[in-house]
Amino acid sequence: MSLRAAGLPLLLSGLALGANTGDLARVAVHGNPVDAQKARAELRAMGPSGLEALFATKADAARLAAAPKDAALTVAAAIDAVARQKDASFSRLYWYTSLDEARAAATATGRPILSLRLLGDLGEDLSCANSRFFRTALYANAEVSEALREGFVLHWESVRPVPRITIDYGDGRRIERTITGNSLHYVLTSRAEVVDVLPGVYGPDAFLSEIRLAAAIAKSLPAGAKERSAALRRHHVDRLAAGTGALVPARLDERSKALMRLKTRGVYEGDSFGKAVEAFEAVMTEDMTHNETVLRPTLHRWLTRVDAGPSNLAAFTDRIYDEVFLTPRRDPWMGLVPPLVYAALDGEGRRAGNAPSDQALLQVGPLPSAMAAGALALSKIGGERAALSSLVRPGPKVAALPPATGIPGAVPTTISPRSR
Secondary structure, eight states: OOTTTTOOOOOOOTTTTOOHHHHHHHHHHHHOHHHHHHHHHHHHHEEEHHHHHHTTTTHHHHHHHHHHHHHHHHHHHHHHHHHHHTHHHHOOOBBBHHHHHHHHHHHTTOOEEEEEEEEOOEEEEEEESSHHIIIIIIISSSSHHHHHHHHHHEEEEEOOOOEEEEEEEEESSSEEEEEEOOEEEEEEEETOEEEEEEEEOOHHHHHHHHHHHHHHHHHOSSSHHHHHHHHHHHHHHHHHHHHOOOOOOOOOOHHHHHHHHHHHHTTTTHHHHHHHHHHHHHHHHHHHHHHHIHHHHHHHHHHHOOOOTTHHHHHHHHIIIIIOOOOOOOTTTOOOOOTTTOOOSSSGGGGOOTTHHHHHHHHHHOOOOOHHHHHGGGGGGHHHHHHHHHHHHSOOOOOEEETTTTTOOOEEEOGGGGOO
């Protein structure tokens, strides 16, 4: 439908001066593809108010769930494009993809920054597993969504592309998934100083509690650089001394369940949806417990000794992915191709592009395998790790893996039959 056919003024193609957000929102949803793309870009440039203009056109999650599939997809695509987050019709969250822009917004509003690091693109369905779990269990959660909209400036950054795997059964049946990767949330000051880090998946209640505490600390920091650094280090010393308290099991609220139901239409029948919800909650709870008791103390220890701020934030993130998540940037295959293991395939089944040779990789040092990374980061239980362990090592049980070296607090982890 053209702009004129829709009864709308010709706002775009160089004639956008004076356009109001309501008109742009209608074009973003109902305009032809070229005009819709331009309108979405203009709404995106307006920041959170541009996203709210789309919701003012009655494009809420409840209406989408009841709408015909094609109509719902069109509206959802417009919202996702402006928000830069897949399934944003349920979260109502606007994400900056430039940290400089996020810092400017944080300075203007007096809010801290919640900064996500992930593999892939938060605006795409096939981003890494943890980021997908966040979209369902955290960002769609009504209380979490409200807290993020009202108390934080949101930002995400992709660490690297996410590996994808396609299994073709040869008869029309295909499975397409991501196969490894991990995510983390930073709470940053408007100066991009790290207040705290949440590695991997957390349930909604625990997530809210942690980000609210970090936000309060961010707002209470003194003005001087040395005093700020000392206060942040004391926070992490105190957290280590306090240890891990009781964690509230992960539970989906009704809006998260509505998103999960929408994404699985035609897959679950009868009471199988309720069982899938329970299984997802159990996976999140187990993952959260491991993240909080094993991974996060390591980060607290680092932050008692290291100031993570704008000058070294990228290096600090790399260190987490290297030493905690065991997916170092120097490994182009992310542990999925063990060096010097013969596959009896032409070219060893690899399309290497500009990847370094195995010899060059091993000269830097041994690389962690994807199985070791999966054992340490339990978010692979429900999806990636289950697929990987069944493909790489089929059988009733996978033996315990050794602890990761060089990571304080790392413990041996056994992958149980249920985890497969």
